[in-house]
Amino acid sequence: MKAITCLLFCCLGSTLLAERVTIRLGTILPSGTAQHQALLEMGEQWRKDSAGGVKLTLYPDGRLGGEAEMVRKLRIGQINAALFSAVGLSEIDPGVTGLQIMPMVFNSWAAVDQVREKMRDRLEQRLRAKGFEVLFWADAGWVRFFSKEPAATPEDFKRMKVFVWAGDQAQLEIMQSLGYRAVPLETTDILLGLNTGLVNVVPMPPLIALAGQMNTAAPHMLDLKWCPIVGAAVVRREVWEQVPAAQRAAIVSAAEAAGAKLRARGREEDEESIRVMRQRGLQVHTLSPEARGEWERLVRDIHPKLRGTKVPAEIFDDVMSEVAVFAATASPAQAHAAAKP
Template sequence: MSVRMRLSIAIVILACVTLSAATDIRLATLVPANTSWHKALLDMGNTWNKDTMGRVTLTVYPGGTQGDESTTLKKMQNDVLQAAFLTSVGLAELDEAFNVLGMPFFIDTSDEEAAIEKRLTPMLEQRLQAKGLHLLGWGTAGWVELFSKKPLRTLADVKNAKLFASKGADKWVSWYVSNGFHPVALLPADIPTQLKLSTGLIDAAPNPPYLALSLQIFRDAKYMLDVHIAPLVAGLIVTNTAWNRVTPDDRAKLTAAAQALEQRVRTEAPIQDAESIKQMQARGLQVITLDPKAAAEFRAAATEVTATMRGSMVPADIYAAAVQERNAFRKSHGR
């Protein structure tokens, strides 16, 4: 056999090995298509492809096209999907510890949220590993505010509203009901339609301003109560089955790109939210800002409600760690 023939065969074999080693990770998310979050995921995928020289590729399915978060998790179990960018509600279906990230009126600032997240991440990673999942990183996309069809100024007003709640999050719905709220479980995609209807099932919906602008819900829910309900936190997870198909060197590259995404959305979110509020106000949105006394009363009442989550919605050890970190952060910053 000639040297040229041997070289040709070697090239073919090498190509076959390279192709067989390629890993395509299919990721689903509720993040709407063409939003900055979706673009950040696409850019992360491009980085994966480039940095691993095509050994790892990412296909992103945005806007709930693969189903709600419960369906996404089932598809991950069957290897139809290998990854997801899930909200804290979706993550809580895996372990209730993740409810800590969405507790209403528990966190005041983005820096406070980052400190709590850093403290809890090792504990939450362990819980995911027990489920056969790997946490690649977080995505914090601004603050959830309350948009409504009529002005809301007190916690009593909020309790009387027909409030959107995530379909499938049955325990959250039960918690709201037991604390005097009136939640209505729907898919996020149902929010604009139900707010538009005069006989709609909801008249208030928590949303980050950027998403409220993207979905145009402010046209019907013309009031925004500026109280920072909770940060909108999502977790980027991948099945261990898929993760183990990736070489250690490539895992480091994937992790670095995921961390870059985390920093990107954390940096962009407050800018986008501020600009979104400005644009919505120009189109008729009325922002309700409470005076210091009213804000303190609202927070005090809300804190009592949130405390009922300890042990019921959030495991006691996770809740205690979150409170400890939050209080330590506030003390170190003179609050």
């Protein structure tokens, strides 16, 4: 009898152990931010909903390197999940680039939200075909230009050396083709690059700039919404399939709630970060109508270079079509928000 009891206990224990899943998630999001807290809360909710069967281990602050490096670690199994912007996601599938790297296509969060929802199923299917499940969608503010010297027009920035994310070869080539001196760097090397003169312009969202103290070396910001930072948390499909089917709905629900918090808090912190940096000496330069016209002419040159190269042609066309639909149907409040720089 004791032998039978022992055997049953061992079998039960083995089953429980087999159902435990540890999701190791990397991100460049800074620790201590509201967005980081939302991820911690998601992990705690997973633990409760799965009775300890699903555990989240976070690696924030770019500890595992930039997004290109995290994709490499994802592929070799060092981590099995990551929260990426479109830059990292494009290393898996280029479809998501249509939501981020098309400059000055979006000018309000309402437009981003509407277009993302319209295209969400298709983008998730593309990522699933590459072996990844989307846990939630997120964003992290608008890319602005932080520079060591004042600059307002595209020509002003041609005198400077512009940071681009390491691994983003297409962006590097496009910048160079337009006459810009682009310098690829990992996240951990940006501030050093600013301090040593390796770069003197850093396009990035204010939240990341504040966390990385970029404003101390680049105290000028052009108030131009270049593009939104849009991304998603993804997990390797074989790891996702280890989560018991009965628990997946609760895990997805907690993840989507975290995504909603990340979007809301990220948008608040985007503006709050600018206010904090202004208090610390950041000079914000308003865009004149003439300067805006120069930027609009520049993006008219950039967009054809993106279509069919960095952004799949059908995705590019559909994004432009959906943005046009939004502009034609936007409420007065949405139109007012979209009119801001």
